[in-house]
Amino acid sequence: MRFLLYIFLFWAYVSIAVASQGQIQVFEEINLGTIVSGVEYEISVGVTNNSVMAAKITTIKAFATMDTIAPIYRSINVEPNSTAFVLYKFTPTQNIDYEIYLYNLIEHWDNAYPVMTKVIAKVTHSNQGVYNFTDNLWGSDLLTALSGYLKNHNSFTYKMARELLWTSFDNDNGKVECIYTGKTVLVEGEPDFAELDKIGFNTEHSWPRSYGSDYEPPLSDMNHIFPSSKTSNDRRANFPYNYVTGQISWQEGGSKLGIDNNGKTVFEPRDESKGNIARALFYFALRYDNPFKFIDAQENVLRAWTKIDPPDEKEMRRNDSIAAYQLRRNPFIDHPSFLERINSISANPDFDLISAPIQIGTNFTININTIVEPFELILWIHNQGNADIEVKSVKLDYPNYLEPYIDQILTSAMTVRAKSNKKVTFELIKPEFLENNSTITAKITLEDDSFFSWEIELIDGLTSVENADESKSFNFIIFPNPSSSSLTITTEIELGLLNEISLYDMQGKLIDKNLYQIEFSDNRNIFLDTKKLKSFGNVFIIRFVGSGFDVSKKFILME
Structure with missing residues (x-):
């Protein structure tokens, strides 16, 4: 699904702050309000050029709290006395408050300097009535909330559960398909399980009965049981899931039994069922507290399978049907992205605290003949990690004939918070002359004594009036x-x-x-x-x- 969000058309829903950099004005902050996950939005950042010389805007970096945001065109030109728009595609997947940071390089009148636009949005899920209790939750908080939601579902006898699956939820116009092999059997009316057994079909527990699903209510929990052929069910037994890399002892319909890279016997379901199985096991681990730690050794590969085999319409309809009876949904079918906010289900659900400082640009150019004194030099540090960064010092090296002053004097540690940024601003007095041009070096030292440095070239090469007129024409x-x-x-x-x-x-x-x-x-x-x-x-x-x-x-x- 795609949704075009044009800033200039939706003033009632979008608030905008504009920053001015000389003759160039750029949207500094955009508030998208409340939007819905799973929809592609097109974000438009306006750039106004109030001069007689064309400007070029190039995207340097684009960061979002989660997910990716990408420019549609990496560079655009802004003609004199006009406004152009830098367009980005963004598809949020999480029901969290997003902060998006868009960094662009402006090239104008021989100047080249960075600007930043911050975009904020509150994202909800379309079925928010079910999952509003998960808003902005991460790690152990999200795990606990989802686990609590799954408790005390409406349970049935094993016979009733199987009848629902075989006659309705897994029955497609009278045909029931084996989860592992794709083989089908005709089932019309009430199923005769004794007769089905004779012709080679029964019911598979993806979480093995010997590892905690041999009693009620997990025995009849329809979120993890599937129709299967007797042969594939027997071959799977209670082996864990993984990729089979050798010594294949059985295979049919894409599923196989063999050993993995560690030499252990594993069962690999066919590609069409990998995601279904993974989401069923994640559901069971949350609902029943991971009995016998069965999911532990499989978690990484199961996470991968949820991505390569996302939920299809058939799986989503099955989830709807089961929820109508059990009164609980499998959240990993509705929103597989929940897993991205949980570090681990089998171990520590909280993410390790890691700072990830990123330098925005390295070299910039300033034409001293096109600036107003004193002029600002703005540098950006972005922290894409989940732990704050402390800045120990900010220094500026400059030629002797420059008389600088700094409007941000670092008297104590400066903090760059997680998933955010920090602007460092210098104000400088323009030199009366430059010999062979000059270079200023700005250096910012972090708490671990690592540092970022920028080289800013000062030049005096004013673009000619003839060129300016030509561009305007x-x-x-x-x-x-x-x-x-x-x-x-x-x-x-x-x-x-x-x-x-x-x-x-x-x-x-x-x-x-x-x-x-x-x-x-x-x-x-x-x-x-x-x-x-x-x-x-x-x-x-x-x-x-x-x-x-x-x-x-x-x-x-x-x-």
Whole structure:
């Protein structure tokens, strides 16, 4: 599922703070409010260029509390006196409060410096009524909460449980499939288990009866029992699950019995069932406190199987059906990502505290002729770990003819908290002259005496007025933007110099020219009919290519 979240369209739901860096303004903080997990969002960070010189924005790093966030285009150009948007794709999987940090490099007037945008969001699960007790819980807290939820489910006799599975939950139009081999048997009406046994079918306990499922209620807990062939059930016996790497003594339908890399006898289910089995065992371990520690040696491989074989519609329907009777759901089918917030089910559920300092950029350039005195030098440290970082010292080495002062004097340790960042700001007086340009070195020392250093080159190479005017002449202004059915494009160049106009959707796919109409109303204005474009989305890139220029602009179509 995909959801386009455009900052400039949803003012009622999104709050924005804007930071100004000279003639460039960048969204500094965006609050997305409450959003839903499992949905792809498109986050748009606005960059406004109030100068007569084009700017380039390049994504350096993008961090989220969990999950990944990626730019759609790593670099964009912001034309003079215009606004452009850096677009990111983000699909949250957890019901937690997210903090997202987006670091971009601005290149403008020979300057190159980093800027940061913070995005915050409260993420809920679509079935939040079931799992709202897990909001923002991690480690042992989450494990305890899920375990408590699973207690005291509505239980049945073993005969009743099997009848429900064989006649309904695992019955697909009269056919029941073996969890291990894929073999099917015809079952219509009430099952005759004695007759099924004669033709080679029975019921498998994924958590072996000899390891704690031979009594009620685990014996009849439908979350871990499955129809199976007698042969595969017998071969599996009570062996643990793992990958078979040798000495295969039995195999059928993709499942096999053999030894693993450690020489131990293990059973490997077919690929289609690996995730189902893993989620059943994680459920059982939480519900019944991991009897006989059966899951301990298997946990790592079971975690891997939940990722390579995620829940499909059939497994999710089965979970719904069982929950309607047992009144408890398997949380690892609904949200396999819960496992990512639990370090271990068999050992310590809490994560080790580890700091992970990350330096944002290493070398930057400042053109002293384009800055206002005193000017700010901003550096960023990001901590992607789950433990705070202490900064011992902040130092600046500089040429003798510079007279610097620091607006952040480090009198005590500075803390960079977990999953967050710290901005270090220096204010400097601009030199009257530079000999062969100069380099400033900023050094930040951490508590373990490791350090980050940045080299900032000061230059005096002002871009010429001719170049600035030339850049401005290649500007294209689109209005109205957003538009409903048509728009006009105005430019300072002669349209005779324009070689090509092309349209792309937000995935970069070229749109057939037969689907839109372009008219040149005079030598400076272009009319674009967009009525047929709405089936492709509501955000597009229009590209202008001519002699000495290649400019792309974004426009939006309203419903």
